[in-house]
Amino acid sequence: METKEMNDYVEKIKSNIWEENHNIYQILLAEDVEKCRKNLLSRAIDAELAMKESDMPLILRSVCIHGFDVMKNLLSKRHEKMLGFSTLDLMRKSANFDESIGDGFYVEIYHLFLAMQGKPKIYPSFFMEEKEYKFSEENPGVDRSNFLDVMYGNIEKFLNKYPSGLDFEAINKRRKNKEKILNFFGAGDDDWNDYRWHLRHLFKSMDDIENLKKLMALTNEETNAMEIAIKNKIPFCITPYYLHLMDFDNADRKYDHQIRAQVIPTIHYVENMLRHTKDREYKKDFMKERDTTPQKGITRRYVMISIIKPIQTCPQICMYCQRNWQIMNPEEEDVFLTKDELEKAIDWFSEHKSMREVLITGGDPFMLEDDAIEHIIKRFSEIEHIIGIRIGSRIPVTLPQRITKKFAEMLGSYVKIGKKYVAISTHIEHPYEITPETGEAIRKIMKQGITAYNQQVYTKETARRFESVKLRMELKKVGIDPYYTFYPQGKYETKNFLLPVARIMQERKEEARLLPGAFRTDEFVFNVPKLGKNHLRAYQDNEIIGIKENGARVYLFYPWEKNIVMVEPYIYVDQPIIEFLDDMVRREERYEDYESIWYYY
Numbered sequence: 303m304e305t306k307e308m309n310d311y312v313e314k315i316k317s318n319i320w321e322e323n324h325n326i327y328q329i330l331l332a333e334d335v336e337k338c339r340k341n342l343l344s345r346a347i348d349a350e351l352a353m354k355e356s357d358m359p360l361i362l363r364s365v366c367i368h369g370f371d372v373m374k375n376l377l378s379k380r381h382e383k384m385l386g387f388s389t390l391d392l393m394r395k396s397a398n399f400d401e402s403i404g405d406g407f408y409v410e411i412y413h414l415f416l417a418m419q420g421k422p423k424i425y426p427s428f429f430m431e432e433k434e435y436k437f438s439e440e441n442p443g444v445d446r447s448n449f450l451d452v453m454y455g456n457i458e459k460f461l462n463k464y465p466s467g468l469d470f471e472a473i474n475k476r477r478k479n480k481e482k483i484l485n486f487f488g489a490g491d492d493d494w495n496d497y498r499w500h501l502r503h504l505f506k507s508m509d510d511i512e513n514l515k516k517l518m519a520l521t522n523e524e525t526n527a528m529e530i531a532i533k534n535k536i537p538f539c540i541t542p543y544y545l546h547l548m549d550f551d552n553a554d555r556k557y558d559h560q561i562r563a564q565v566i567p568t569i570h571y572v573e574n575m576l577r578h579t580k581d582r583e584y585k586k587d588f589m590k591e592r593d594t595t596p597q598k599g600i601t602r603r604y605v606m607i608s609i610i611k612p613i614q615t616c617p618q619i620c621m622y623c624q625r626n627w628q629i630m631n632p633e634e635e636d637v638f639l640t641k642d643e644l645e646k647a648i649d650w651f652s653e654h655k656s657m658r659e660v661l662i663t664g665g666d667p668f669m670l671e672d673d674a675i676e677h678i679i680k681r682f683s684e685i686e687h688i689i690g691i692r693i694g695s696r697i698p699v700t701l702p703q704r705i706t707k708k709f710a711e712m713l714g715s716y717v718k719i720g721k722k723y724v725a726i727s728t729h730i731e732h733p734y735e736i737t738p739e740t741g742e743a744i745r746k747i748m749k750q751g752i753t754a755y756n757q758q759v760y761t762k763e764t765a766r767r768f769e770s771v772k773l774r775m776e777l778k779k780v781g782i783d784p785y786y787t788f789y790p791q792g793k794y795e796t797k798n799f800l801l802p803v804a805r806i807m808q809e810r811k812e813e814a815r816l817l818p819g820a821f822r823t824d825e826f827v828f829n830v831p832k833l834g835k836n837h838l839r840a841y842q843d844n845e846i847i848g849i850k851e852n853g854a855r856v857y858l859f860y861p862w863e864k865n866i867v868m869v870e871p872y873i874y875v876d877q878p879i880i881e882f883l884d885d886m887v888r889r890e891e892r893y894e895d896y897e898s899i900w901y902y903y
């Protein structure tokens with residue numbers, strides 16, 4: 303479906319919605335709003351009871367039940383009070399085609415009505431031709447196996463769209479990019495294999511932008527946004543290693559879309575970072591880490607684990623970093639905790655016997671010198687109650703040369719079977735980021751008995767059908783286990799990366815679930831500011847309580863403490879699904895492939 307067809311599709315829904323739902327339409331037109339609420343509610347309750355007694359296929363009934371739950375939530379006066387707006391009012395306005403109501407609202411409620419009628423546009427699935435399957439009595443096992451082979455064949459068509467950094471073509475292309483960079487700097491292989499050479503040649507200044515232009519194709523927007531970032535000291539830098547993962551010959555982002563998006567800012571990003579400079583101290587600290595900092599350098603949100611951040615910089619800066627209010631370019635002052643602050647922070651862990659794991663993060667702690675990181679690990683290894691020392695680092699992707707044999711052996715020397723483990727949490731976003739060099743870095747670590755996990759931030763740049771399934775497959779090839787898939791932080795300056803919560807739920811159910819269990823070990827989470835991770839697989843942990851005029855769903859997220867202690871839930875205004883689908887269509891995706899997204903509540 304192209305953009306024009308997408309517009310036609312929306313227009314068709316708008317012209318049909320009230321004809322197809324004439325009874326609801328009549329109720330919405332009532333003059334008295336409370337009478338309208340009462341009638342809609344009693345109609346919904348009656349219809350729900352009738353549906354439960356009907357012979358509707360059970361698999362459709364489950365969607366139907368969720369639809370009625372959402373509708374009842376939307377009609378709640380308490381929710382209206384909490385949100386400061388009334389979805390019922392918006393529905394009434396939409397019945398009059400009030401111009402304040404956006405397309406996203408019409409499409410959202412149209413699908414909600416379909417869900418309540420047990421007619422969701424789910425089957426046949428986007429990658430299957432049949433709605434249901436039936437097997438012969440003679441050979442059911444063979445039939446099912448053949449059917450599953452057909453299913454895999456259809457999945458493979460999607461997987462083949464996404465190149466892996468382990469593919470021959472990518473390796474070859476990058477070999478040439480590497481030569482180009484080395485020739486440009488008059489350097490050789492020894493330099494390339496030395497991580498310090500990369501740190502000395504980070505692309506981060508106005509002169510570097512000129513160098514970038516000589517090395518690779520860039521769009522005007524990319525160049526402008528990088529220049530604005532540098533002029534205004536918005537953290538920005540790229541390692542030569544990461545640069546060589548990009549496709550140098552053209553800037554169409556056909557294959558390297560996610561790689562570029564990860565480190566090259568957009569105009570939206572830089573403009574909004576600038577706009578919020580004054581409230582830097584608060585606004586961009588989306589996770590309210592200041593409210594969970596018992597001591598400088600520590601973040602504590604959970605019972606048995608806390609984070610220590612000895613360093614506030616990374617070899618390069620991710621554009622959606624949740625700590626973009628703290629992360630600085632590598633050369634800046636004050637990127638390290640002072641010696642005294644560091645010792646006090648580690649002492650805090652010794653004093654808190656509840657701590658069973660420490661996550662050493664930052665920034666990227668592998669930016670520290672070997673002896674500095676060893677000092678920290680050694681001190682944690684001496685704290686008896688700590689079982690796990692986990693280090694969060696994106697170095698395996700941004701600068702894998704940093705993981706030298708000596709460094710890996712040093713880390714491994716703190717693995718004590720029966721007492722302590724050491725683990726690495728890395729952060730790989732896309733199969734195109736995984737290279738033989740990343741694999742080699744992980745192999746050195748694993749040889750030492752250290753486990754490696756991946757935390758993916760599920761952004762719009764990685765959200766095409768089966769794109770993250772391909773990532774999980776490539777991760778397993780280099781020995782990394784998927785660990786968390788994060789919903790990105792809902793901050794305005796990183797809005798370009800955001801997608802609807804429903805997409806992450808859809809990916810889990812319709813794509814990740816099709817992998818063998820060992821490939822899909824990641825937990826899908828939404829980070830509730832101040833409180834921490836909310837499991838998106840747990841339906842009882844979140845609910846929709848409103849829909850805004852642009853179609854954005856409003857969720858109530860219950861924190862992990864639910865059923866343990868009484869804690870205030872968190873209200874989150876999501877991205878309108880229609881905007882996500884528009885973006886996907888602009889990226890030449892088919893709208894139809896995502897249509898079931900409307901039924902993830």
Ligand code: SF4
Pocket residue numbers: 615616618619620622623624625629664665666696729
């Ligand atoms: S590696 Fe992590 S801490 Fe560093 S910039 Fe990226 S997201 Fe932020």
